[in-house]
Amino acid sequence: MPQTTKEPGPQSTDYDAIVVGGSLAGCTAAIMLGRAGARVALVEKQPDPKAFKRICSHFIQASAVPTLERLGLLDRIESTGAVRSRIHIWTRWGWIEPPESVPGVNLRRELLDPLMRETAAETAGVELLLGHTATGLLRTGDATSGVTVRDQGDEVIALRARLVVGADGRDSRVVEWAGVDEKTLPHGRFAYGAYFDGPLPTNAPDSTIWFLDPQWAAAFPTDSGLTFYAAMPTKERLPEFKRDPRGELISFMANLPEPPPIQAERQVGPMLGKVEMPNRVRKVVGPGLALVGDAALATDPLFGVGCGWAVQSAEWLSDCVAPALCGEEPLERGLSRYRRRHRSELRGHAFFIHDYATGRRMQPPERMLFSAAVRDRKVAEALESMATRRTKPVRTIAKVMPRAIAVNARHALTRRSGESPVAAAHAPRRVGE
Numbered sequence: 001m002p003q004t005t006k007e008p009g010p011q012s013t014d015y016d017a018i019v020v021g022g023s024l025a026g027c028t029a030a031i032m033l034g035r036a037g038a039r040v041a042l043v044e045k046q047p048d049p050k051a052f053k054r055i056c057s058h059f060i061q062a063s064a065v066p067t068l069e070r071l072g073l074l075d076r077i078e079s080t081g082a083v084r085s086r087i088h089i090w091t092r093w094g095w096i097e098p099p100e101s102v103p104g105v106n107l108r109r110e111l112l113d114p115l116m117r118e119t120a121a122e123t124a125g126v127e128l129l130l131g132h133t134a135t136g137l138l139r140t141g142d143a144t145s146g147v148t149v150r151d152q153g154d155e156v157i158a159l160r161a162r163l164v165v166g167a168d169g170r171d172s173r174v175v176e177w178a179g180v181d182e183k184t185l186p187h188g189r190f191a192y193g194a195y196f197d198g199p200l201p202t203n204a205p206d207s208t209i210w211f212l213d214p215q216w217a218a219a220f221p222t223d224s225g226l227t228f229y230a231a232m233p234t235k236e237r238l239p240e241f242k243r244d245p246r247g248e249l250i251s252f253m254a255n256l257p258e259p260p261p262i263q264a265e266r267q268v269g270p271m272l273g274k275v276e277m278p279n280r281v282r283k284v285v286g287p288g289l290a291l292v293g294d295a296a297l298a299t300d301p302l303f304g305v306g307c308g309w310a311v312q313s314a315e316w317l318s319d320c321v322a323p324a325l326c327g328e329e330p331l332e333r334g335l336s337r338y339r340r341r342h343r344s345e346l347r348g349h350a351f352f353i354h355d356y357a358t359g360r361r362m363q364p365p366e367r368m369l370f371s372a373a374v375r376d377r378k379v380a381e382a383l384e385s386m387a388t389r390r391t392k393p394v395r396t397i398a399k400v401m402p403r404a405i406a407v408n409a410r411h412a413l414t415r416r417s418g419e420s421p422v423a424a425a426h427a428p429r430r431v432g433e
Contacts, residue, residue: 188359
């Protein structure tokens, strides 16, 4: 049941917007709304400004790099030690090499989150409320009109605003309290990962992922000379990983085709794991309410979209509602604009991500696209643009699939016409062919 509060506590403060959750999405929304002239309360339950999200691969896709630049954070992120990297993809047909394009960003959340929070606190119009735990929503009629919070002194305070932004993640309490419509979709994999120090993977500073179909693994070089290794097998392998997470991760990575040097490295920090990762799709707006980041759409972390979509969705929301918060139009108009933008940008990507998240093997069109990307630069460029979320999937697939079919047909004809059976049996092949 939605949790609401009609009678606030003894203290009450008014804002233009209240953002619940001081992580990537929440900080981005607060920064951009504050810069647009709104008075913003950024509510974060952790009292420590250096708190950070621990279970995260922290790769920020290239689609979000323009948002980081707009925030004025890209240079600061790089000076903190971030690694700019593209992605090399192993498939059973061979390697898909990254084209010369906009690289993504790899920086541990231990460094990124405090930097985002510090920037938000420095932004005019933003009040960062550390150690304040949201306890419920205020309502005026059918509309959300504020939040109740409990401070570190155990005092309940009512914060009122025209807009409440839920930026409190996959397990959002704001969603629960508001009774937001939600669709939950199954996930057929689990994840274990850890940071290692030592010899870097071959493709460093670029990242490497292995599509073993349906198993998956990745190596993400990041700041301080560390590499984050991650494995996402299907659920039937969970018992062995639970028995010995570290040993299984190292064994899994060491037995990959052209494996990274994990056996020569030293683990730094704890083993991180997540067993249940259901995809969650929510209605992103309601009267006086908007959701950003994982609170709005929580998808399979295999494709590394979470961090990027957190800052991008917050940017879209801020652009859409800032005129309303500045008194230039009704808030409903801005929220409707955000709903359309969020749906247009992410619906297609989410569809494909949710479908593959079941743990299934690749389907024929996917095999066609991946194999052609190994053999043709233009197909590889199109796949990279879609995978880094810079172009929409339906449009990209419709445009590139005829070329992929032609590339693979030509490849098959060349092999049949140019090689005798004996020569073909002894000819060098790409990895996995």
